[in-house]
Amino acid sequence: MLTHLAGPYVVGIDAGGTKTRCVVLTLGGALAGTGTGPGANPNSGGDTAGALTTALREALGDVDRSHVLTGVFGIAGAGSAGRPAAVAGARSAWHAVGLRGSPAVVTDIAVAFAAGTSAPKGIVVFSGTGAGAAVINDGTIVQRADGYGWLVGDEGSAVWLGREAVRAALAAYDGRGSPTLLTESVPRALLGGSAVRNQEPSARRPRHHRALALAGAPSLASGGAQGGGGTGTALLVADDPSGEPAHHPRPGPPPNPQLAQAIIKEVYGRPPAALGRLGPVVAAAAASGDPVARRITEEAAEWLLRDVDAVRPALSDPYAPVVMHGSVLRDGPVADAVRSGLSERFGAAPRRAGDGAIGAAGLALRRLGFPLPD
Structure with missing residues (x-):
């Protein structure tokens, strides 16, 4: 291992609904390891502990576990409703790879902010x-x-x-x-x-027509979030001999x-x-x-x-x-x-x-009194 990567270390994890990413940083912010795993959101039915363990083990590799000082896990679904399951999964993964103590658990929202700035608020x-x-x-x-x-x-x-x-x-x-x-x-x-190979919705459209679609769904800004509104009207506009456009219903794909x-x-x-x-x-x-x-x-x-x-x-x-x-x-x-x-x-x-896992590791550095990497 290179001297500047010899540790001590902090761990950062960004665990979303579809993917988990882990990084190991030195106290100077140098990247010493990375790992990935499946989604870990406890509210989505994922295997939180298993996903975290997979990413953490890959990121640590042969790093001396005794040199890992702390970690921050940003986990989707780790708000008050899902916090007990997220904390339990984080602790299980931490101990499964031979680390001492327990990581701090925050939501992935907090590490998302830290991934974009070193500012505290x-x-x-x-x-x-x-x-x-x-x-x-x-x-x-x-x-x-x-x-x-x-x-x-x-x-x-x-x-x-x-x-x-x-x-x-x-x-x-x-x-x-x-x-x-x-x-x-x-x-x-x-x-x-292959599922749509035989579907050709444009086959029945007349030639020399230009399609216009009038979106009828209301905008949220105009109050559409409260309901109402249709799905819109699609029209074909064809030039008639008088030069004026003639409007006809546009055929959709066959059922x-x-x-x-x-x-x-x-x-x-x-x-x-x-x-x-x-x-x-x-x-x-x-x-x-x-x-x-x-x-x-x-x-x-x-x-x-x-x-x-x-x-x-x-x-x-x-x-x-x-x-x-x-x-x-x-x-x-x-x-x-x-x-x-x-x-x-x-x-x-x-x-x-940037990388949410880097943001999580930056939060871990801040908790130790070190500046977050830029």
Whole structure:
């Protein structure tokens, strides 16, 4: 082992709903080991202890366990409701790899903020498997909005995007919703290309038509979150001899009950967090101009900005940093809209979070009195 990596060490873990990442740092902030494992959220039915142990053992490798001073585990679902299970899983993993004492357990929200700044306080807005916003002060959540899990919250998350994409595709299949690229991309992502090989929704469209979609779903900003609103109307606009556009209903994909049932079987046969893999599918469709996908991404951004607005009054320092964290907020239409909204609200561009496990290890260093690495 290189001299500058000889320890002592701290451990940081960022355990989400679909993946767990662990790092081992020296007191000077040098990376001495990394490891990964499956999702560890106790509220999603994952094997918390097993996932943490897998990532921790890989990261430690042949590191002398007696040189590990402390650790911070940021675990999704480790709020008050899931804290007992998260703490028990963390302690079990810590002892399983031969470490002494016990790690500190915080939520993954706290380490998400620490992954974007060394400042002790500020706001983090996050969207990955879960979604929400919080005011953080020295690793503690002062106030939060959402982050309540896939069943009752997490609006604007990758899982939420995936669920909305499936709903839009199914609605288009049975005639309740507007035609959308999602009728092709959703089953392809869930089932593979062969499942949609014979589905060609554009085959029946007349030539020399240009499609317009009038999204009828209400915006959250106009009160649409409280209900109402349809799925929108799709039209074909064809030039008639007079030069005026003639409007005709746009045919959607032919009914395909078998494909719809295959999607349902796949969705209900996997953990809810698996829907998160459709997040990039929605973003790609939105970027291609699909009005249904654009409505979904716009609504996701509105939910996330609402979360920020809800917690902002608890931030005492108006110049404290704002951090964006999570796969949905790295790039794409949701990230662009949220970044723009945050810049307007705070008069400065938000910071982009890095590795959450590094953020957790940085919190461990701070607890020992060492500065967080930049």
